[in-house]
Amino acid sequence: MNENNKITEKNVIETEVTMGPVHSAAIEPYRVRLFVEDEMVKDAEITVGVNHRGIERIMEGLPVEKANSLTEKICGICSNSHIWNSVLVAEKAIGIDVPERAQYIRVIMEELERLHSHLLYLAHGNEVLGHETFAMRIFYIRETVMELLRMIGGNRVQYGASIIGGVRPRCELDAMRIQKISEGMDIIEEKILDFADRFVSDPMIMSRITGVGVLTRKQAIELAASGPTLRSTGVETDVRTEMEAYEPFDFNVITQDDGDVKSNLLMRVLEIPEAINIIRQAIKHLPDGKITNRSWDMQDAPITKSYIEVPRGKLYHSYALEDGRVRNSIVRTPSITNIGAMQYAAVGHHITDAQLAIVQCDPCFTCTDRAIQIIKI
Numbered sequence: 001m002n003e004n005n006k007i008t009e010k011n012v013i014e015t016e017v018t019m020g021p022v023h024s025a026a027i028e029p030y031r032v033r034l035f036v037e038d039e040m041v042k043d044a045e046i047t048v049g050v051n052h053r054g055i056e057r058i059m060e061g062l063p064v065e066k067a068n069s070l071t072e073k074i075c076g077i078c079s080n081s082h083i084w085n086s087v088l089v090a091e092k093a094i095g096i097d098v099p100e101r102a103q104y105i106r107v108i109m110e111e112l113e114r115l116h117s118h119l120l121y122l123a124h125g126n127e128v129l130g131h132e133t134f135a136m137r138i139f140y141i142r143e144t145v146m147e148l149l150r151m152i153g154g155n156r157v158q159y160g161a162s163i164i165g166g167v168r169p170r171c172e173l174d175a176m177r178i179q180k181i182s183e184g185m186d187i188i189e190e191k192i193l194d195f196a197d198r199f200v201s202d203p204m205i206m207s208r209i210t211g212v213g214v215l216t217r218k219q220a221i222e223l224a225a226s227g228p229t230l231r232s233t234g235v236e237t238d239v240r241t242e243m244e245a246y247e248p249f250d251f252n253v254i255t256q257d258d259g260d261v262k263s264n265l266l267m268r269v270l271e272i273p274e275a276i277n278i279i280r281q282a283i284k285h286l287p288d289g290k291i292t293n294r295s296w297d298m299q300d301a302p303i304t305k306s307y308i309e310v311p312r313g314k315l316y317h318s319y320a321l322e323d324g325r326v327r328n329s330i331v332r333t334p335s336i337t338n339i340g341a342m343q344y345a346a347v348g349h350h351i352t353d354a355q356l357a358i359v360q361c362d363p364c365f366t367c368t369d370r371a372i373q374i375i376k377i
Helices: 055-059 064-074 079-094 100-129 132-153 173-200 203-210 217-222 261-284 335-345 352-357
Strands: 014-019 031-037 038-046 303-309 313-322 325-334
Touching: 031 132, 031 352, 038 335, 038 352, 055 100, 055 325, 064 079, 064 313, 064 325, 079 100, 079 303, 079 313, 100 132, 100 173, 100 261, 100 303, 100 352, 132 173, 203 261, 217 313, 217 335, 335 352
Parallel strands: none
Antiparallel strands: 014 031, 031 038, 303 313, 313 325
């Protein structure tokens, strides 16, 4: 103190708070280091790698159809997305025409998985918020989707629907299955609209998520954020608008403007009716014909790339073909950059909001854990 008894120095408590690799608010193992001053986050570091299984290395030299099946094991939430994109690589490399009916069934499976993923995200988000009732309601709605996936593919998690040239015979849609899908969409739409009304009408929840974990449009672009995480900042981009399989369908690209937790949650809520709309169009206009084209010959091909839009953003697969076997496989999931962006979204918030800011991008650490290092920009 000086002569006038005024405080001239400020004592700041600096500390590091570590969460993980196991934490009650995290579905998967990862490590978060929060550098805190007086309970405010000044910097954050997210480390992945706990779930590394070396799938890309295991794929090296495998017969292509076996390697495609292995990609389903990358992620239990996006299993259909991975095998579909992996199959697309071979189809592009060899020049295989896929029957139109098979394309429609692939889209139906992918949009069902989008529903499954978004509903899981909303349930987990409410769990992190401490709202167990909302979380359980969403899990209840999600069961309808899981049963539809089981009905079509035979499993609740890994369905093995896509194969080179089309879809498996067990995934054919007869009149009974089409009716069940239609009824399921009605149930989900009614219940998700009721949930959305309750959700946005709850002042405690809205005050808890508004303005938390803000990622600006500029930051999202510079950090290569993808999918709903990027669209939540107002960037209107969706790989489905560039995919041949989605050309017959009309749907809106949903965006929000604030880039915070509220925007990310609303992104998923509003994308669910769009997914339902695409599924309804697909079953209504499902073309007749074969679901598999097996009139092709395996041949060598250079490294071929494929991008698709999965629930979390842009998914990349590539590999070369040599004697019917996969070479130089690379898989890049959208979470790798979205997680890196969350290191910035967590900064400037109270420590109690840090985990909420991190999980707002719907991170999938297991499918991300093929990367060796995240380079800080």
